[in-house]
Amino acid sequence: MTDTTPKAPERAPVEPPPTAPLPAPAPRAARVWRGLTPWLFLLVPLAFLITFTYAPIVNMLAYSFTDWDGLSPELHYTGIGNYTELFTRPDLFEVFWVSGYYLAASVVQIGVALYFATILSFDVRFRNLFKGVLFFPYLINGVAIGFVFLYFFQDGGTLDSVLALFGVHSDHAWLGTPVSANVSLAGVSVWRYTGLNFVLFLGAIQSIPGELYEAAELDGANRLQQFRHIIAPGIRPVLSLSVILSVSGSLSVFEIPYIMTGGATGTETFVIQTVKLAFQFNKTGLASAAAVVLLLIILLVTWIQRRLVPDDKVDLV
Template sequence: MSSFTSPVRPRAIQAWRERPRSKKPLTQRITPWLFLIVPLALLATFTFIPVVNMFWYSLTEWNGISKDKTWVGFENYIELFTRPELFRVFFVSLYYFFASFIQLGLALYFATILSFSTRFRNLFKGILFFPYLINGVAIGFTFLYFFRPGGTLDATLAYFGLEQFQQLWLGDPDIINFSLAGTSVWRYMGLNFVLFLGAIQSIDPTLYEAAGLDGADKWQQFRHIILPSIRPVVSLTFILAISGSLSVFEIPYVMTGGANGSETFVIQTIDYAFELRKTGLASAMAVVLLAIVLIVTVIQRRLVPEEKGN
């Protein structure tokens, strides 16, 4: 490295430090913070403070009713990690985890097709998104009748002469989680479909025209134009799918109550909190679930980084 130091550089730094700095009026400086007060207050009230309280409860022994809380430190976490049966229910989440890939694949497929000129595409858009608008409890009771013996599914199979495929869809432990995961795919595919559709429709149409002139077919256009352009949305939906598969609650709770091997980690946490009156242990389970979701999210963001704008 040269020992020569140019006298221009110190003068430039000094001039930069002594430059006149424009001071914004006080109203311009506080206006953005005034707009942020309400959302930040709501975020703190309904997110940060409950999370802190949940962590505090996880360090106590509490039945959830009385005002007396006994400080036990990390005993709830020790009990949680020394009882394998409390974590065994995470295997149920694997059914929903793999089903989420089917869900994302179907949503991306339909979004790609319906983003272009297709006959009755508005009708198909409404049909695909409609299940997401229905209340989860209503969907649970609907599919409870759909899967029951002699219900809609068995009647449909019998109509086509496929009685040999009739099963105890919600009574057989080997089949029940496939049935529940399939219900979740039907319920949440509409959300991912809308996210993908909006991202695909924001792509500049001239890119397709240029690719067509170069001889690119539909698959090549999807691979080299659509997929790279919607990568941030794909990353978001992947995070939502993973966190959703780990925290499944609504569908299995309404349809089976966790019976026949369909109990999830969240259903187990609810049982410990409100049936066994072990709110401290249930809070520890909730904290562990939150930590797992955050860790998975960070790993996913590291593996699939977002593209930086030019």
């Protein structure tokens, strides 16, 4: 029998698509220039950073081992003599007690900033106006703030006039005693730096996904519960940063007390004392050693804070 089954037509072999030719490698000069381009943009900032930050630090460290008076072209190596004098004179470290006022003020400052950042992160009338009012003091120069509040706290000044409107007549000299002067200066620092912490907290709160708030509201959570379970864990890294900045700032306060009191009436801070050692008593070597010690103290405090409160990543979802 013959096979009458129709045969399938034979298909033509499929040719692979032509491959695109590989691009020719860039010339060596072009590759070198491409690698150098980012560094050319960084050249000027790095030059400024080295010139005005790292070079002075190296010079300060070198001067701390000499008896240089800041004027004479001659200086003599004294080894660790300046550091020995620092740690054998308790009066040079007693000024750190003044930093306690600013440390307490930083607690108030962080609390106030966190409160307003939480309130203004929700839909509140005129919240943009309140944001500007809170952040505005941080934009003012510290010297100008010092002069403004110098007249604010003087006898018969603005504060006394405002208190007189409410029937409070006081002959108290706000900058006349160590306690009242330090409390007043610490209050000025709260007024100035609350805006910085407020902006940091507000940005961190607004970066939290809005779906979490909606889910919390559906579950019946009030504002306090939302703060406890959503906002507080979500801003923990920023809160840790604010604490570090506040503590280091409390140890290195300078502008406000120097302008308003010059360190008088028990308001002298460690930085003011260091400046006086260098420019009033011409002990630049000893002042450089004091600056190095302050830098090491701040680094140590920062390291301890990071160890006690590690910056763990928080996953709220």
